Amino acid sequence: MFLRGQKSLTQRRAQYYNVVDTNTDGGRGAVIRQVWFLEGFTMSIQNEYLSGLMERVVRRNPAEPEFHQAVQEVLTSLVPVVEAKPEYIKEGVTDCLVEPERIIKFRVPWEDDQGNIHVNRGFRVQFNSAIGPYKGGLRFHPSVNPSIVKFLGFEQTYKNALTGLPIGGAAGGADFDPRGKSSREIMRFCQSFMTALYRLIGADTDIPAGDIGVGSREIGYLYGQYKRLTGKAESSALTGKGLTYGGSVIRQEAAGFGTVYFLARMLEHQGETLEGKRLAVSGFGNMSWGVCRKSAELGGKVVTLSGPDGYVYDPDGVCTQEKFDFMLSMRAGGADKVEPYADRFGVEFFPGKRPWEVPVDIVIPCATQNELDVEDAVMIVANNVRYYVEAANMPATAEALRLLRLSPKILTAGSKASGSGGVVVSALEMVQNSLRYSWTRQEVDSRLKQIMGGIYDASAAAAEEYGLGYDLIAGNDIAAFKKISTAMIAQGL
Numbered sequence: 001m002f003l004r005g006q007k008s009l010t011q012r013r014a015q016y017y018n019v020v021d022t023n024t025d026g027g028r029g030a031v032i033r034q035v036w037f038l039e040g041f042t043m044s045i046q047n048e049y050l051s052g053l054m055e056r057v058v059r060r061n062p063a064e065p066e067f068h069q070a071v072q073e074v075l076t077s078l079v080p081v082v083e084a085k086p087e088y089i090k091e092g093v094t095d096c097l098v099e100p101e102r103i104i105k106f107r108v109p110w111e112d113d114q115g116n117i118h119v120n121r122g123f124r125v126q127f128n129s130a131i132g133p134y135k136g137g138l139r140f141h142p143s144v145n146p147s148i149v150k151f152l153g154f155e156q157t158y159k160n161a162l163t164g165l166p167i168g169g170a171a172g173g174a175d176f177d178p179r180g181k182s183s184r185e186i187m188r189f190c191q192s193f194m195t196a197l198y199r200l201i202g203a204d205t206d207i208p209a210g211d212i213g214v215g216s217r218e219i220g221y222l223y224g225q226y227k228r229l230t231g232k233a234e235s236s237a238l239t240g241k242g243l244t245y246g247g248s249v250i251r252q253e254a255a256g257f258g259t260v261y262f263l264a265r266m267l268e269h270q271g272e273t274l275e276g277k278r279l280a281v282s283g284f285g286n287m288s289w290g291v292c293r294k295s296a297e298l299g300g301k302v303v304t305l306s307g308p309d310g311y312v313y314d315p316d317g318v319c320t321q322e323k324f325d326f327m328l329s330m331r332a333g334g335a336d337k338v339e340p341y342a343d344r345f346g347v348e349f350f351p352g353k354r355p356w357e358v359p360v361d362i363v364i365p366c367a368t369q370n371e372l373d374v375e376d377a378v379m380i381v382a383n384n385v386r387y388y389v390e391a392a393n394m395p396a397t398a399e400a401l402r403l404l405r406l407s408p409k410i411l412t413a414g415s416k417a418s419g420s421g422g423v424v425v426s427a428l429e430m431v432q433n434s435l436r437y438s439w440t441r442q443e444v445d446s447r448l449k450q451i452m453g454g455i456y457d458a459s460a461a462a463a464e465e466y467g468l469g470y471d472l473i474a475g476n477d478i479a480a481f482k483k484i485s486t487a488m489i490a491q492g493l
Helices: 046-060 063-077 078-082 093-097 146-162 185-200 217-232 254-267 286-297 319-331 339-345 374-382 398-406 421-436 440-463 472-491
Strands: 003-008 012-021 028-040 102-110 115-129 134-140 169-174 206-210 278-281 304-307 310-313 346-349 360-366 387-389 411-413
Touching: 046 063, 046 078, 046 093, 063 078, 063 146, 063 472, 078 472, 093 411, 102 146, 102 185, 102 286, 115 134, 115 146, 115 185, 115 206, 134 146, 134 217, 134 421, 146 169, 146 421, 146 440, 146 472, 169 185, 169 206, 206 217, 206 421, 254 286, 254 360, 254 387, 254 411, 254 421, 254 440, 278 286, 286 319, 310 339, 319 339, 339 346, 360 411, 374 398, 398 411, 411 472, 421 440, 440 472
Parallel strands: 134 169, 134 206, 278 304, 278 360, 360 387, 387 411
Antiparallel strands: 003 012, 012 028, 102 115, 115 169, 304 310, 310 346
């Protein structure tokens, strides 16, 4: 737990967090460590042009904090690149990369089982197509808004570039909540959503996939409506499909598998393996499921899962087929609660809390954006966590990520690199569809491992090239930026 204090420091607000051991002093706790943090201080952009560009982004996109956060993180990383090669600024590449090529907003009317009409908002942001057709997920969640989809599309552009595959970046979704809805209601919503979107997507234009709230069931309804409207069995127009109609094996677990493969390369760089390592993971969906499965396969042990209701601590690890299957059943149930896991396996449940207080070797946030704040980061530092690896998109606040990156004890990896396993297998699904062929589980898994290794190598090499040491987050931003920029300049702006 934390006790917060505040002091004045050279005209700036600063605060410290006392990390407390609640098992001592009759439960009152004893301060075991003190961590300082400059309040509101994020990574500044140490370049006049890029700093001015960031100001323009904020001014032209008001009230979009998630998008601002995503852009600032990348522009901060790009300082040594544009200073070494000012032609990127001269050619207007940096300015173009913070502006989506197209933004679509549309209404989605649908009828519930009682005959009542509802209207939701749908979005698609086609951010950048320099490398290939737009590619990115669809998110159905009440939080979806222009800021969210723009941040996701921006992140996806960089993530897709790192894969080495010919795909651009996009994102979309709707402020629709599938929780508590019947399958018929979800079907009607998906059909209405696709009716508004189908003219703007296609195998060579824009290929949506799943994200939060959009799994194989939703993709099936969306694809069925796409076929009815176009008259084409264009299987590569959407990815994340069922295996019986053009889907790929390990697609559900791909994102988590990819994160673990990236982590394994980080460990290898340090002369270590996953064997015997304890991992804290958030969420209990496909991402977390994949991380649990691949970690167990490589000798690691995930000891936490979480939901909106709190987290569970399983000291034996989420390591058995029974536990993997139960995670899937919880997800399919739609209740979005993790407490049933504690009830089923007799482990502790901590209501209203997050899993980052558990001492582990590795932390992998797998849920949603900004789920990890400064207090969480302080606890991670205090617990002597050695690896912080992002699976979810932008899971830490800017302040929290800065604290983690500045810690000399923690090696960090950003989601654009370590969280790209899902889109890798989505792109491989597109290849299989084009070939009218399906690869085996072993073939897809092998290709995923190889590509994730290439992403790690590109990130590490870019960081070293620009004198940034082992800063994998800056490295992945730089590697992706250079690839996208080269393509944009070659094609003419």
